[in-house]
Amino acid sequence: MQSFYDWYLPRALKETSSPAWEQAIKYKPNVFDGPLRTALKADLAAQAKAKDEIVGLDFDPFLNSQDPQGKYKVVKVEEKGLKMFATVRCVVNGNTTPHPIIQVEIYHGREGWLLTNFIADNESLLHILAVQAKKRGDPPPRKRPVGPKNSFGGI
Numbered sequence: 001m002q003s004f005y006d007w008y009l010p011r012a013l014k015e016t017s018s019p020a021w022e023q024a025i026k027y028k029p030n031v032f033d034g035p036l037r038t039a040l041k042a043d044l045a046a047q048a049k050a051k052d053e054i055v056g057l058d059f060d061p062f063l064n065s066q067d068p069q070g071k072y073k074v075v076k077v078e079e080k081g082l083k084m085f086a087t088v089r090c091v092v093n094g095n096t097t098p099h100p101i102i103q104v105e106i107y108h109g110r111e112g113w114l115l116t117n118f119i120a121d122n123e124s125l126l127h128i129l130a131v132q133a134k135k136r137g138d139p140p141p142r143k144r145p146v147g148p149k150n151s152f153g154g155i
Contacts, residue, residue, distance in 0.1 A: 001086040001104060004031060004115070005062075005072045012060055012068045019044075021062055033107060033114040039129040046136055056132060064102045064120035072101065083107050083116070 047056035070092035
């Protein structure tokens with residue numbers, strides 16, 4: 001998880017015409033669970049069609065910020081059922097934020113470990129994307145079935 005943030009943060013800090021999370025979806029698609037990747041791509045496509053208005057995310061969903069700064073550090077990883085949750089805090093001038101910036105939900109599926117959701121301020125990125133998709137008339141993202149793994153490594 002930390003390696004993802006170490007890779008991602010320099011891209012988020014760089015001024016570009018497209019959001020850094022678009023690069024993550026493009027260059028590291030296999031780290032994202034299918035429903036999250038699909039919902040993020042739909043958000044990008046809707047934003048590309050709406051030239052003069054914001055119809056998609058107006059913040060960085062992986063950093064929970066419009067203006068990222070410092071370093072983002074995974075401070076704790078907890079197992080809860082079939083999922084893991086990584087707690088991320090920001091470090092600015094050597095000081096770590098007292099509260100988590102974001103929690104990353106991680107699931108181990110057939111493809112290995114996948115980022116399935118980002119939760120900040122008790123709000124789920126998948127929920128935000130589903131609400132926006134519904135407003136646009138898009139189908140909501142499908143949810144990954146949860147259940148015990150069988151002996152073949154599937155779900």
